[in-house]
Amino acid sequence: MAVAAGEVGGAAAPSAAGATVSTIGAAPDDATLMLRYRKGDVRAFEMLYERHKGALYRYLQRLCRSPEVANDLFQEVWSKVIASRERYEARAKFTTFLFHIAHNCAVDHFRRAGRPQDKGAQDVDALAGELPGPSHESPDAALSEAQLRADFKRALDELPAEQRDVFLLYEETGLGLEDIGRITGVAMETAKSRLRYALGKLRGALRQHQSPTLQSSVS
Amino acid sequence: MTEPTDKRPLDEADEQQLEHYLKGDSRVSRRYRELPGVEVPPSLDRLVLGRAQEAVKHRSSRPVWVRWSAPFAVAASAVLALAIVIETGVRDETTVSSVLRTQQKMQIEAAEQSAPPTAPLDVPAPSQLTREEQRAQLKGEELRAAERREEPGPAPKGEESRAALKREEPSAVETRVPAPAAAPAPRPAAPAFAPAPPPPEARSKRYVTNEAPGSAQAASASQSDAKASADQTDVEASAGAAEAEDERIAVQRMMREEQSLSAASRGAVDTRAPVAVYSRPISANMSAPRTYLDPEEWLKDIRQLRKENKQEQADREWRRFRAAYPNHEVAETDLAREAER
Known part of the structure; x- marks a missing residue:
């Protein structure tokens, strides 16, 4: 399931949902931490930050496709969380609250910067160089794998912003389509439709690297 | 399988x-998770956590007055509103009571003018006075007593009242008025109601003064006394006394009403009153009925009210008039009469 999105790269911080699952019975939930921070417990905020910073940062960077912009938006989002602690009420999931702020910040950024699609995907060769391949594979296989990841990354970057937004939210937060619709300000059916189109395009990118015999297994 | 586009309708395969x-x-999910990890720069971590810590410090370092400002504001508003309400009520009472006092002084002057210049010490019995004189005396005496009550005195109220009672005793004997025991005891709520020593010219009207407090005991004592005096006169005088008695009862009733009204207005001004005095709406005082010494003047005013088409007020005045002067002859066709109609 998508709740494991926080395990990307192995060293990344766990996603919100993943953290919640792994800390059941061991650590307080997000809402409790936020309420504790509201009362002045900085340690509670640190725990909350550790839980969600990785997913939020990935979401912002892959949505905006720029580390600099992602850094700015990341700061902005957490600043808003800090500022709104007095008004925070545990009516919805903290993840929904956090990513709703992040989505709005990103939309504002796109509005200021112009069309989000204007910036093209990174050069595939450059991207392929960044992607590490399994060391046990042969050079050809490693190259093929790197190429596959680069193509997938490019396909992700080339998704329309709305579709990319929904896909990233689903992968990073583990929230349901209803919550994603709430975050993005659309109906659940619209979110579902966007996710379906995004999946189709990403699957197409993967299909180009598969042998004809594996074509059917992809779909 | 063809690549889906935004324009292409979604088919069942896509749904699956x-x-x-x-x-x-x-x-797709697996491929996404295999993308290179994106780490939050440590500088960004420090920045965000520093802000969070700063925000909490800033909050806790708020001065005490800021935290208590809201409760203080609410309390101050409540106190202010209460003070305004009380102050407004007291001012209304003061205004109305001063108006009433002026009116009473004018009436006292009128009563003194209409009263005989020097009344002998051994005055005639009440039944020997004409009805008009009795009424004038009664009114004048009552108003004077009210005025005396309003004037601040050096002695405490209780002592003053007791002294007044003591002073009353001999004169009551002199003029064959109800015994002092029948005189009303000063009420704790309004001790100034105790009868005060009358001025020399009013001593002849002692029987009225003793009844002034309006107590039921005094009224009944006065009635019995009036009956006793009526027995001593002839048949004609008895009839007149009976008539006078009825009239007196009505006058007493009216006096009680007026006294309660004046007591209320006086209570608002007199800060020495031992009980808490609550303000009354100004409308209550403004609608205080005027007191008349002359029934004809009263009738004239009622007629005037009818002419001004203030029927409700005129009817009210007419009823008051009838209560005060039940036997006063008013022509059947008089405009002042209530439309019984």
Whole structure:
């Protein structure tokens, strides 16, 4: 399931949902931490930050496709969380609250910067160089794998912003389509439709690297 | 399988792929997770956590007055509102009571003018006075007593009242008025109601003064006394006394009403009153009925009210008039009469 999105790269911080699952019975939930921070417990905020910073940062960077912009938006989002602690009420999931702020910040950024699609995907060769391949594979296989990841990354970057937004939210937060619709300000059916189109395009990118015999297994 | 586009309608295969993806463990998800990890720069971590810490410190370092400002504001508003309400009420009472006092002084002057210049010490019995004189005396005496009550005195109220009672005793004997025992005891709520020593010219009207407090005991004592004096006169005088008695009862009733009204207005001004005095709406005082010494003047005013088409007020005045002067002859066709109608 998508709740494991926080395990990307192995060293990344766990996603919100993943953290919640792994800390059941061991650590307080997000809402409790936020309420504790509201009362002045900085340690509670640190725990909350550790839980969600990785997913939020990935979401912002892959949505905006720029580390600099992602850094700015990341700061902005957490600043808003800090500022709104007095008004925070545990009516919805903290993840929904956090990513709703992040989505709005990103939309504002796109509005200021112009069309989000204007910036093209990174050069595939450059991207392929960044992607590490399994060391046990042969050079050809490693190259093929790197190429596959680069193509997938490019396909992700080339998704329309709305579709990319929904896909990233689903992968990073583990929230349901209803919550994603709430975050993005659309109906659940619209979110579902966007996710379906995004999946189709990403699957197409993967299909180009598969042998004809594996074509059917992809779909 | 063709690549879906935004314009292409979604088919069942897409739906199935979506369902498969939503269940988890799809190839797309796996590929996404295999993308290189994106780490939050440590400088960004420090920045965010520093801000969070600063925000909490800033909050806790708020001065005490800021935290208590809201409760203080609410309390101050409540006190202010209460003070305004009380102050407004007291001012209304003061205004109305000063108006009433002026009116009473004018009436006292009128009563003194209409009263005989020097009344002998051994005055005639009440039954020997004409009805008009009795009424004038009664009114004048009552108003004077009210005025005396309003004037601040050096002695405490209780002592003053007791002294007044003591002073009353001999004169009561002199003029064959109800015994002092029948005189009303000063009420704790309004001790100034105790009869005060009358001025020399009013001593002849002692029987009225003793009844002034309006107590039921005094009224009944006065009635019995009036009856006793009526027995001593001839048949004609008895009839007149009976008539006078009825009239006196009505006058007493009216006096009680007026006294309660004046007591209320006086209570608002007199800060020495031992009980808490609550303000009354100004409208209550403004609608205080005027007191008349002359029934004809009263009738004239009622007629005037009818002419001004203030029927309700005129009817009210007419009823008051009838209560005060039940036997006063008023022509059947008089405009002042209530439309019984």
